[in-house]
Amino acid sequence: MTDDRTAREGFLHELAQTSVLAEIWQHFPENMFLIRVEGPDFVVEASNAKMEQLFAQDCTGRRLHDILPWPVAEQVVAHYRDCLRQDAPLRYEEHAAFRDGDGVEKEGHWLTLLLPVHDTQGAITHLFGISQDVTELRLAREDLERYSHNLEAVVEERTQALNQANREFEEANRRLEKLASCDPLTGVGNRRHFQARAESEMERARRHGSPLSLLMFDLDGFKRINDEVGHAAGDAMLKRVTASAQATLRDADLLGRYGGDEFVVLLPHTPLADARRMAERLQARVQERADISISVGAAGFLADDTHLEHLVHRADTELLAAKRTRAER
Template identity: 70%
Template sequence: MTDRQQPGFLEAIEQAGLLVEIWEHFPENMFLIRVEGPDFLVEAANPKMTELFGQDCSGKRLHDFLPWSVAEEVVAHYRECLRQDAPLRYEEHATFHDARGQEREGHWLTLLVPVHDPNGTITHLFGVSQNVTELRLARASLERYNRDLEAVVDERTRALNAVNQQLQEANRQLEALASSDTLTGVGNRRHFQAGAEREMERARRHGGALSLLMFDLDGFKSINDQDGHAAGDAVLRKVAASVQTTLRANDLFARYGGDEFVLLLPDTPLAAARQMGERLRTQVQEDAGVALSLGGAGFEAADTQLEMLVQRADAEVLAAKRARKAK
């Protein structure tokens, strides 16, 4: 068949009614691009594509009806399809003006298929371009919504974490207030009792040594009466600070009431506890200028309550006071 006898593209599809129907009524852009050396011309465009551009693009170069930058991007895809000599799918975004000067913008998903002559040379590129603008806009809207939602979640998470930190700090402060003596800063009676009972149970279970020291300040009432309660409070704070400098990490120290203090010494026999008591007496005398009356008690198997140790130690404190007065 000579070149003159070869039917044109439209003539060829007119010979097949089904192809004509597809070409005329396909809801997306269909087009045939003729390859002319380094250039590309629109040989045919279906009605949907003609409607998009508002003009018949047949016989025109892409640069004739598209902005230069847009045309260059499209041509780059055409050249890539030629280079690969294989179908090429890509998505493109374009903004252009139709024949009436109306600005058109959108996103298209395009499939290019190279068409060969009998010699295997690519003569045309057949393309189908689907308008995915609405899908793109919906996706962008969803992505914005997700970003906004993530921002809200992050903000609320940070706010919640801040509140949790504040609550934790408040709880720590409340726990400290509940377990500390407000005047001296050492443990209070309730905190001491809870810790001492745990240590007694441990000593009972494992048979370890456990000792309790109790002391109060000699002449403390006279300090309050002569110098005032502020002076008495200052002495109590000095005594507590002095004792704390000699404590081990697992020792329990508390203000038991008034000018009475208790000290629980885990893993410490009573004899060693008494020696420590004498060192405390000397230390407090140097630091706070006040004498101590001191008593001790060692944990025994029959001790079912902390008060039993406290009573024995307190009895020694009273005995020490009587002995001082008798001198």
């Protein structure tokens, strides 16, 4: 111990020769220490006031394993050995928990810079270190990481909720669009929807010079069904007729309910002669499946048809003529 004390006093004496270094050593706000390398052991040769305050004792002449708990000392010494092996400055962060000289439990994080000190022959005799207490910074960083993690979780939760709300909103829009475009009883396009689609098909036929035809049909004696059997029976009949017509038409054909028991069918790329044959198939299929006859009128698209009503009018005129012919029989 006397030799250690003498060495420390010699070190401080050398510092005292340079007042600036002595001032730094005594008042530096972070831990400063000089470790003597003694074979496998590391002995504290000198420490500044800040480090003595940390350990609440004079550590001069003591091995690290005598000051710190064995696992903690091994952790610290491992860094010292790395510095010796590399023979270069080493910077690292370490965590330690120990009891100081007064028996007070202490725990924290320190950022340490370790420098090898050589003698005149180039051998490493000491390790000089500066250790900065970064416990508050580390805890603040951990708090920030926890906050960031929690924030990410909240953002993810809110994002999922927003995506779900968007999906529900889009689904609601689809339902509203369907309600706005479909006849609620039969499920086919309503008059407004049919008109919009038909006008578009007419413009395409006009631009490309392709044929286009329209059929209009209604149910024979439908008023009598409502009056004698009831509107529920009439609604059921409209559904059966619609299903029969859809089963007969092609995928490209457009079926719509025009009003009451009146239905219209748009037949793209279809000349009037082929449309009349389709009308005959519709009549046969509806009679077979729905057990009711329908009257059908047909009209072909003409170059001067500027509105859908032009086709509807001609098809409706033919439909009325077919009804009169049927009534006369």
